Amino acid sequence: MIGMRQPTPPEQEPVWHYNGYALEGAQFLNAMVHFYRGEMERANVWRTRLDTTTNWAVVTTATMLSFVFSDVAHPHFLLLLSMVLVLLFLIIEARRYRYYELWSYRLRLMEMEFFAAMLVPPFRPDPRWATSLASSLQTPHFTITFWEAFGRRFRRQYQYILLILWLVWLLKLYLHPYPAPTWALFVERATLGIPGAWVLAGTSLLLWLLFTLGWWTSDAQRASGEILQRAHVPSPREMLHYLVDITSRQRALHVLRLDDRLVYVITTHGDEIADAILRELPRGVTRIEGRGMYTGQRRDVLLVAVSPRQVEKLKRLVYARDPHAFVIVQDVSEVVGLGFRKPSRAMT
Incomplete structure (x- = not known):
């Protein structure tokens, strides 16, 4: 207006x-x-x-x-x-x-x-x-x-x-x-x-x-003009301290080598998957009978100790036979037994 x-x-x-x-x-x-x-x-x-x-x-x-x-x-x-x-x-x-x-x-x-x-x-x-x-x-x-x-x-x-x-x-x-x-x-x-x-x-x-x-000077990370790793990598000084300190010897070994893996496989095809692991990896398998608390159905829990390089192959073996399986991968500091580290005399 x-x-x-x-x-x-x-x-x-x-x-x-x-x-x-x-x-x-x-x-x-x-x-x-x-x-x-x-x-x-x-x-x-x-x-x-x-x-x-x-x-x-x-x-x-x-x-x-x-x-x-x-x-x-x-x-x-x-x-x-x-x-x-x-x-x-x-x-x-x-x-x-x-x-x-x-x-x-x-x-x-x-x-x-x-x-x-x-x-x-x-x-x-x-x-x-x-x-x-x-x-x-x-x-x-x-x-x-x-x-x-x-x-x-x-x-x-x-x-x-x-x-x-x-x-x-x-x-x-x-x-x-x-x-x-x-x-x-x-x-x-x-x-x-x-x-x-x-x-x-x-x-x-x-x-x-x-x-x-x-x-x-390799642990100096203040340079912004370089592509630097974001993940923590033990510096030479840290590794030297690990090696010098006798009480940290086991910790030093943990830094310097790849750890083994313990894999839990929760599945309804336990026998088929265990047989494939024994034949194709080959690794030993331990089966534990379990039950899903939500569904109440019976499940097989397979325990397998493998090297880091075998983890992906193990996953392929599992999901090729049971697409609905659960796979849990856990780091372990030491595995003693057949196929891994031999028991020391003190253990026997």
């Missing part, structure tokens, strides 16, 4: 609030997309620099190997020089990896709290994520230590390069100018102004220290 005021449509509430500042959805989305693209470009630049350093190490190794073995007179210490150069490349790459990890950290924040949140409406990013991202922008800081970066790059590429150089250096000592007939001559060929035994011991110690460092 004439003279009546039309109701004012409610204002659209901004989707993003931070420290009293509000952005409309389109503005916020546009800003985040451009910011993400910029950070992705930065991460790609440093990813390329990582690959470049690795390429330097590979080319240096291949060139030196070809040169040293192209002539008997070419000195073996060039391979040791190559090891020093490769180690220098590793140090440079560890430093570059820390920068790459900084940009990857920001990308992962946006992917987890922004893009992933958009796929699960309503869209409400966690304000703590904004604080973390803003802190990284205002005061950039490395998210991992140098030694974690060093150990990670060593395990990924450089352990193989350095190990190959060291083994080929030993081969060069043995073969040229002719195969060394004695250990004393082999050690003498390693002399470089200092006794050959010292050179051999020094290079061996260096490799041992590098592998120890790589192994000791």
Whole structure:
């Protein structure tokens, strides 16, 4: 009607609030997309620099190997020089990896709290994520230590390069100018102004220290630019503690080996399934007569101890003969008997 005021449509509430500042959805989305693209470009630049350093190490190794073995007179210490150069490349790459990890950290924040949140409406990013991202922008800081970066790059590429150089250096000592007939001559060929035994011991110690460092930092999981396992995997330190602690010896065995399985099969086809298990696995079967408390019907309960690899085959045997059977798989710490661990003398 004439003279009546039309109701004012409610204002659209901004989707993003931070420290009293509000952005409309389109503005916020546009800003985040451009910011993400910029950070992705930065991460790609440093990813390329990582690959470049690795390429330097590979080319240096291949060139030196070809040169040293192209002539008997070419000195073996060039391979040791190559090891020093490769180690220098590793140090440079560890430093570059820390920068790459900084940009990857920001990308992962946006992917987890922004893009992933958009796929699960309503869209409400966690304000703590904004604080973390803003802190990284205002005061950039490395998210991992140098030694974690060093150990990670060593395990990924450089352990193989350095190990190959060291083994080929030993081969060069043995073969040229002719195969060394004695250990004393082999050690003498390693002399470089200092006794050959010292050179051999020094290079061996260096490799041992590098592998120890790589192994000791393998439980560091703060790198966001890597695909890491979510399930808990015992770290080298945890496994070492298990092995050293005598009272935890059984626990260490539990970590280091695959346990056996105890399978309960509840079925109305007990004889048929038991016969199939005895013939096709083959494993022993124990049958217990049971009764379903809901239906009141008689059931056979079959107990079978199997290895982890036999579980799926056992399930196929059961459901091929009784699609309505119940199968319960339970971890067991130890199975003693025929087909498994033999009883110890103390048991007998």
